[in-house]
Amino acid sequence: MTPQNSGAPVTRPEPDAPAGLAAPTSHRARLSEWIDRRAGTFFIMPAVVMILIFSIFPLVASLVMSVSRIRLRAGGYKVSFVGTKNFEKQLFGSEQFHFLGTFREISLLGWVVMVLAALVLVWWLYRYVRSQFWWLGFIGRLITANLAFAIVALAATTLLSGNNFGTLGTTLFYVFVGCSIQFIIGLGLALLCSQQIRGRNFFRVVFFIPLMVTPIGIGYAFRMLADTTKGPFSIVWQWVGLGDFAWSTSAWAARSFIIIGDSWQWIPFIFVILLAACENIPRDFVEAAEVDGASQRQIFLEITWPQILPVAVTVMLIRMIEAFKIVDLPNIMTSGGPGIATESMSLHSLFAWRSLDLGQSAAISYLLLFVTVVVCVSFFNIIVLQRVRQT
Amino acid sequence: MQDTYQKLRHTVVAAATGVAGLLALSATAQAQYNDVTINILTRPGPVIAQRMVERGEEFTKMTGAKIKVAEVPFAELFQKLLTDWSTGTNSIDVGVFASGWGVEMVDGGLLENLDPYIAKDTKIDLPDIAPYFREYNQKIAGHTHLITIDGDFQMMYYRSDILSKMGLKPPRNWDEYMAIARATDGKDLNGDGTPDYGSCMFKKRNAQSYFAILSVASAFIQSKGTGEGIFFDPQTMKPKVNNAAFIKALKVYKATGIYGPKDELNQDIGDTRALVTTGRCALALDWGDIGPLSLDKGGEAIKNKMGAIIMPGSSEVLDPATGELVQCDATTCPHAVDGINYAPFAAFGGWSGAINAKADAKTKQAAYEFLSYMNQAAQSNVDVTMGWTGYNPYRNSQLDNVEPWIKAGFTKDAAENYLGAIKASLNNPNMASDIRIPGAQQYTGVVLDRELARFLAGEISAEEAAANIEAGWEEITEEFDRKRQSTLYKLSLGITN
Secondary structure, three states, X not given: OOOOOOOXXXXXXXXXXXXXXXXXXXXXXXXXXXXXXXHHHHHHHHXXXXXXXXXXXXXXXXXXXXXXXXXXXXXXXXXXXOOOHHHHHHHOOOOHHHHOXXXXXXXXXXXXXXXXXXXXXXXXXXXXXXXXXXXXXXXXXXXXXXXXXXXXXXXXXXXXXXXXXXXXXXXHHHHHHHXXXXXXXXXXXXXXXXXXXXXXXXXXXXXXXXXXXXHHHHHHXXXXXXXXXXXXXXXXXXXXXXXXXXXXXXXXXXXXXXHHHHHHHHHHHHHHHHHHHHHOOOHHHHHHHHHOOOOHHHHHHHHHHHHHHHHHHHHHHHHHHHHHOOOHHHHHHOOOOOOOOOOOHHHHHHHHHHOOOHHHHHHHHHHHHHHHHHHHHHHHHHHHHHHHHHO | OHHHHHHHHHHHHHHHHHHHHHHHHHHHHHHHOOOOEEXXXXXXXXXXXHHHHHHHHHHHHHHOOEEEEEEOOHHHHHHHHHHHHHOOOOOOOEEEEEHHHHHHHHHOOXXXXXXXXXXXXXXXXXXXXXXXXXXHHOEEOXXXXXXXXXXXXXXXXXXXXXXXXXXXXXXXXXXXXXXXHHHHOOOOOOOOOOXXXXXXXXXXXXXXXXXXXXXXXXXXXXXXXXXXXXXXOOOOOOEOOOOHHHHHHHXXXXXXXXXXXXXXXXXXXXXHHHHHHOOOEEEEEEOOOHHHHHHOOOOHHHOOOEEEEOOOEEOEEEEOOOOEEEEOOOOOOXXXXXXXXXXXXXXXXXXXXXXXXXXXXHHHHHHHHHHHHHHOHHHHXXXXXXXXHOOOOOEHHHHXXXXXXXXXXXXXXXXXXXXXXHHHHHOOOOOEOOOOOOOHHXXXXXXXXXXXXXXXXXXXXXXXXXXXXXXXXXXXXXXXXXXXXXXXXXXXXXXXX
């Protein structure tokens, strides 16, 4: 029933019916009609209430925490409003080196990269304005361009200038490098297992197992496996001349080992979804291409890749969102060390929470949320929507 | 005959009455806390927690009170306790944690004052508890709020067999330490054919390394007695870190890694102990646990071969006015021995039990009696001789009587050496107290730990680390209110003016 055709009462009292009897019928009818009109609202209300309680409320509560200083006291909390101080501390204050990195001298290469990035982004915005300007789209692209420049500037002033980067840089490294490696290997395995080869069901199960192992277990297992002096592969390490190499004392080696552990866990996720996508490609297409004499490379580029692309983009989006939250492996394998080299933003927030600095912890969480949203929305906007517009 | 019969009858009646009375008393005692359950929260076992479970079963048989011990990871213990008690959840009756955390809890009115309970307790034998633990560890602002069940401070351990074979003496200062570490590093210390380490000192971030650096630094910073403090100037709360003494300690601590395992930066206390107990370290820094651990299964490689000594000292100490190191003399180092200033650091202070002020009166009484039971000499003197319990000595009777230690497996010489090292530390008037003010976790567990890790990893210099720690501590002091922090810090050091 639409609100338009439910406007008239369903039951009307007969003209000669006694007024005393007509009134209750009329009330019931009106109530029934009112309920009918709002049926949609009533049906979705439980879901809305659940979302409000379990999703929106924590979000709002943590936002309040991020602009407060909270001290636990007997009988409750003492909350003092501090404005944006918690954010300022991370971005410009005493925690800047921890969150963003150390900014000393910027190298020539750093300057060149920053200028090039700025030029490319300005050109990208200019092209958009000239071709298909829409003010909302422009604002979105402006935010993306600013964040992209901030990320490049961060890399240029820290990584390319010999300075240490903070937890933001480390997180982005885990996300971009880790997810790329996981995607390439996951796709490769999916293509392999979609072939008609012997024992493919066995390999499907084997490749899927790591996803079911708890991250804490993976952390401890990889810490042990990577031990060059006492671990099960110590003989191999000695044999290749790395017996004296302590990966945990080298920033890049430690970050790389964490990515290896993370990849071992998450490649199966990408593998299993891309395998399903690969198996859904109609055989006719491939067979027709084969009859036409297409090479395997051409079949992959012209048939397989376009067919699995929407799934691939979605799986990468989900994986990236998950990768931004990495905490278990660096916590177990290195506790964020050496120094702060392997500390992710989530771990940074966790350490603040453990010391009961709830305001800082919430502020870092919000900064993480902001970066995740902008990166993931930009990725979706540029890769997926661009393609939708083209078709 | 009549008389004899009557006497016999009286005796039987008296005996029966006595037995009935005793049974009734016993039943009353057992029934006393039948309806009481004491919920305890502490770190994961078996260390600390498991012995409480076992003693809890004994306590239940005696009094009827049920003891439930819940465990959470060490890093979350303080947060969980504070949240439970401050938000009024009050699901925990007793917390067993680092005594230093108690100050923040007392400040929030969360811990029961145990003075009235102690006044009625005839079994706890307070004077037997070593002065540091009785007067500093258990007390906050002049009142007893905690009951010690483990005495914690760090000591230096050395392989007595190796040093004696090489004609070396245990180190008295850090120069001697480095010389011994250099001489023993790379030698096969346990006969397994592989080269071992001259020095083992845990250096992992977010673990216990900040205790170790303070143990190294204390002798450089504090020389006038416990009341001087190693963290701040008690009057101004200016941190005592951005100075020549702390910078030297940072450099010494890092330099010990040259003679340690290659992955020492990623080793916590558990990793280091595994190396020590398998005989792979000539020198090691640890709490009192190494002695009892050498007697446990798995410690055969070092049984009666591990000597203990007070932490190395320094012949140069901090001049607070200039921030520079000055040579020890009668004025600068009044407690020095042979010109060397020692300041054993009461790292962590020891695991102690505290009672939730909001628990009901009967539960609080039962909880106190259980903590007292754990602390009493009859129980604790046995518990401290077992390495797996994690309990270290804190009573004089545990140090004076070597018999339980010989019974546990020590030779007389080894027992006397181990207990002698503990006594030398505990009775030192210059013992350095751990930080016991609100925000203790942030000062040490966050700022100090992070900057230390960055320095050890080569990200920053010792001077930068010291400056960063000072800035971070100043910020925390301001957040918690400088004046109040100063008052509480003075109280924690026993300064009443």
